[in-house]
Amino acid sequence: MGTMSEVWTNTGSALASLVFIYTIFERFFPAHRLREHFEPLAQRLVGLVYPYLQITFHEYSGQRFKRSDVYDAIQSYLSKDSSSRAKKLTANRVKGNNSIVLSMDDHEEITDEFEGVKVWWQAKKHQSESRSISFYPKAEESRFYMLKFHRCDRQVITERYLDHVMREGKIVGVKNRERKLYSNNPSENWSGYKQTKWSHVTFEHPATFDTLAMEDKKKEEIKNDLIKFSKSKDYYKKIGKAWKRGYLLFGPPGTGKSTMIAAMANFLEYDVYDLELTTVKDNTELRRLLIETSVKSIIVIEDIDCSLDLTGQRKQKEEEEEEDGDETNPIEKQLKKEKGENKGSKVTLSGLLNFIDGLWSSCGGERIIVFTTNFIDKLDPALIRKGRMDKRIEMSYCGLEAFKLLAKNYLDAKEEDDSELFDEIKRLLEVEEIKMTPADVGENLLKRSEVETKEFCLKRLIEALKEEKEEAKRRIEDEEKKKKEEEDTKRKKREEKKTKSEEKEQNGIATKEV
Numbered sequence: 001m002g003t004m005s006e007v008w009t010n011t012g013s014a015l016a017s018l019v020f021i022y023t024i025f026e027r028f029f030p031a032h033r034l035r036e037h038f039e040p041l042a043q044r045l046v047g048l049v050y051p052y053l054q055i056t057f058h059e060y061s062g063q064r065f066k067r068s069d070v071y072d073a074i075q076s077y078l079s080k081d082s083s084s085r086a087k088k089l090t091a092n093r094v095k096g097n098n099s100i101v102l103s104m105d106d107h108e109e110i111t112d113e114f115e116g117v118k119v120w121w122q123a124k125k126h127q128s129e130s131r132s133i134s135f136y137p138k139a140e141e142s143r144f145y146m147l148k149f150h151r152c153d154r155q156v157i158t159e160r161y162l163d164h165v166m167r168e169g170k171i172v173g174v175k176n177r178e179r180k181l182y183s184n185n186p187s188e189n190w191s192g193y194k195q196t197k198w199s200h201v202t203f204e205h206p207a208t209f210d211t212l213a214m215e216d217k218k219k220e221e222i223k224n225d226l227i228k229f230s231k232s233k234d235y236y237k238k239i240g241k242a243w244k245r246g247y248l249l250f251g252p253p254g255t256g257k258s259t260m261i262a263a264m265a266n267f268l269e270y271d272v273y274d275l276e277l278t279t280v281k282d283n284t285e286l287r288r289l290l291i292e293t294s295v296k297s298i299i300v301i302e303d304i305d306c307s308l309d310l311t312g313q314r315k316q317k318e319e320e321e322e323e324d325g326d327e328t329n330p331i332e333k334q335l336k337k338e339k340g341e342n343k344g345s346k347v348t349l350s351g352l353l354n355f356i357d358g359l360w361s362s363c364g365g366e367r368i369i370v371f372t373t374n375f376i377d378k379l380d381p382a383l384i385r386k387g388r389m390d391k392r393i394e395m396s397y398c399g400l401e402a403f404k405l406l407a408k409n410y411l412d413a414k415e416e417d418d419s420e421l422f423d424e425i426k427r428l429l430e431v432e433e434i435k436m437t438p439a440d441v442g443e444n445l446l447k448r449s450e451v452e453t454k455e456f457c458l459k460r461l462i463e464a465l466k467e468e469k470e471e472a473k474r475r476i477e478d479e480e481k482k483k484k485e486e487e488d489t490k491r492k493k494r495e496e497k498k499t500k501s502e503e504k505e506q507n508g509i510a511t512k513e514v
């Protein structure tokens with residue numbers, strides 16, 4: 001027993017002495033100081049014998065803890081084949097995309113080969129000891145990738161391999177990502193650390209070029225134009241133009257302008273920025289919004305003729321002069337004036353043109369800008385001249401080809417099965433030239449219940465087309481009647497004016513004679 005307690009006492013005092021010595025040592029040679037002195041030296045020594053170089057890519061960079069694009073690209077690049085090489089994987093499901101994206105887990109290592117050079121990638125995690133409170137989620141846990149390669153391959157890696165990783169990574173990233181539909185917020189919401197110039201929801205519009213009813217030839221032309229654009233990075237660089245393309249979609253309501261934009265976005269796998277111009281206060285705000293848009297995106301300005309007075313000063317003045325001369329109702333005039341003043345937005349035509357043409361559209365990569373309008377004649381020619389709007393697309397009433405596609409998509413109906421009904425519709429559309437929008441045609445073809453058969457829906461469309469014909473006839477008659485009435489009132493006014501001035505003249509002569 002005595003020996004046991006002796007052992008305990010001796011161990012205790014030995015431990016106490018050790019702690020004492022360590023405390024004294026720490027006091028005179030603090031650990032971090034030691035590290036500070038010895039680490040560079042140690043690294044130099046290691047460098048002499050260790051033949052590899054390492055590059056670190058952090059997940060967050062910059063002062064604002066912005067997620068690094070480079071890190072994202074590397075993650076995407078490595079996700080491409082890490083599933084077959086890494087032993088530990090993490091699975092992420094990209095929303096809106098059914099597939100699961102696998103990437104290597106923390107502390108995993110995989111190898112890659114490029115031009116015969118072997119490299120090692122490691123996913124690492126650094127746990128900071130700081131206990132500081134942070135606004136950013138898990139700021140004290142930082143992840144990074146470490147790239148290791150042989151010293152003699154430095155040139156290949158820095159000059160070509162990293163470029164290759166970025167390029168490939170971005171392509172994979174675009175494929176995996178969840179596409180978004182952005183809309184701009186009023187500038188009151190722009191402050192704070194979480195700047196929210198744009199709010200977004202997942203873009204899940206089902207429209208594609210296959211579901212879009214229009215002539216095949218026109219559709220193919222647009223698709224080819226889009227493909228050509230998306231592959232012309234080098235061409236645009238060569239000719240010194242910003243890599244962007246402007247489309248102007250015009251046509252009556254319900255002809256598929258918005259649907260076409262969705263089809264374009266789905267075709268190119270781009271994000272969509274729906275820019276509501278009426279909430280943009282001035283040109284500076286417009287510029288700031290554009291800067292925040294990402295590459296591979298479609299910027300949409302719908303109903304451009306209604307969004308703002310973009311018709312320019314020239315036309316406005318002309319209209320004002322016309323109004324003054326016209327002696328319109330003063331209340332109406334006042335209302336119009338107030339409406340103009342209350343618009344609240346000072347985005348001008350020239351601001352918008354700069355936005356399309358200028359520097360701002362060239363910061364970054366490919367962008368498509370789409371304008372839509374119901375009235376092309378209302379737009380200022382400067383806005384729609386060639387070069388600004390690279391392509392004008394007219395969305396028009398439903399033709400035979402468009403009808404056939406809708407019938408196939410909505411009802412699985414084919415010409416050979418229902419030739420009689422198809423012939424009748426063909427006659428109504430092509431001979432009688434009845435104008436109906438694809439939206440209305442679709443509405444009539446849509447099966448609203450199980451009892452509604454294919455024939456029922458086709459017949460309903462025929463009835464609707466006939467009604468439309470009658471309606472159009474009535475509209476024309478009404479318009480002619482209205483026009484005639486207006487002309488009559490104008491003529492009457494002119495005659496009244498004339499008789500009044502004649503009376504005045506006669507009165508004048510009479511007074512003179514007196």
Ligand SMILES: Nc1ncnc2c1ncn2[C@@H]1O[C@H](COP(=O)(O)OP(=O)(O)OP(=O)(O)O)[C@@H](O)[C@H]1O
Pocket residue numbers: 211212213214251252253254255256257258259260374395437438439440442
């Ligand atoms: N060409 C088309 N092909 C297929 N569906 C169409 C077409 N045009 C219209 N539609 C259908 O009609 C609906 C309305 O169309 P859309 O909103 O694209 O018209 P729009 O031209 O943008 O009208 P607006 O000028 O009022 O904005 C869509 O939901 C779509 O289902």
Ligand SMILES: [Mg+2]
Pocket residue numbers: 257258259302372
């Ligand atoms: Mg629309």
